[in-house]
Amino acid sequence: MNYESLKAKCYASPGIFYPDNTQNIANIKQTLVYLAGGDYPELSVRESFFPQGVNNRAQNIIVLAIDSVSYKIFHAFHNKLTAVPSVTTALTSTFPSTSVVSWSSIIQGVAPTEHAIYGPVFYHEEFNRVITILRDAIYVTNWDKVPIPNPCQYSLGSPTPTLFEELATLGWTSYFLCDRGLAGAKSWAYRYLAGAKVVANFFDIQCYFDIKRLLAKCLDLTEQVIGQINNSGNLVWTFINLDPLVHETGFTQSDQEYFWSTISLFINRISSHSKPFTIVLLSDHGQITQEVDRECVSKFNELVDNPNLFRLPFGGAGRVRWVYPKSNKVDTVYKLFTSIIGEYGKVMYRADLENSVFFLNLPIPKKTRLGEVVMIATSPRFPSFGHTLRAEHGSASEDEMFVPFLVF
Ligand SMILES: [Zn+2]
8 A cells, every 4th residue: 555545544633643454563573574585474464565566585684774764754755765665665653653662563573552562651560650661760759760670681572572583483693783772771672682683782872963973883884794794594683763863853854865865875885785685674653843832831741740630650652641640530630631732632531542543453451551541642732741852753643653664
């Protein structure tokens, strides 16, 4: 299904597109296993990923795993790319459209209802507290956190084999490079990286905000690694974390141009190698440029800090908020937020969310993680967690929900 048809199929209401169950990032794992010579995914998945068909399986695969590139941004440049993809597909992200949720679905090939990671921040029943995965920490109050004890031994997510583990059963070797940003979240990365050889694990905060340095670092290392590969059956997973840059700047036109031209040059260079590499470019979610309403934000923040209303700090993912009111304040909180947010978002009881198709109509396990009241942005004016940032994500707008899947 092309982008326009997919959008029409997924459209729910202004600012909301539901995830599609076939043309979804959770089907990437099976598709890559198929490219590597493994079992066929369902016909509907194969046809939605490879509308032009696939002639050959791959001998080696390079995955350029880009954090935070929407399909729209690809589409704006697709006519100017000097490297022409053999397959161009738009996929839907997960709900919430945020890194820890989306990458878990990509790497493990399961929906959020299976890994039950509903954002970087959520109530966790084992600790009876709200935790933040990205910091491996437990919230004690709204502002204070303590470290999760033994985060490496404490594995979050699904026991389903990762892409890397599944490729290993086919005799493939997987290399994971380069960025420590997400992989630094130990409780989460323990499952995420299982089965891959971690080649480099840099963390250079300056580099995140400089697209030239970031790409040079990631692509140079990729070329070094593939230079040492002499046989077939290798997957090189290069994680290119544009997330902090896109948050900060909204992804300027000149950075977008630099990004696509550099990626094109890289692909052309690799394609001219004598070693055959299939290159796949994919992304986890996009971001939407915000138009913050300061008055709404200050009313919102005033309410968040009211200790009489909430039993725990807020969870969620940027433009989606999980709210944990005191048991006798659920209706009060629902009404207060409905009046503050107005047309900028949907305020829902958790039961309403369960009856919607945000989670593909699947039963929601560990649903207490979501909170009794939820707020979902439908406008760029929603008071998001990162309201001071130029761009945010987590919700289900076109910019957040649709991502490219390209094969070269
Ligand atoms: Zn991300």
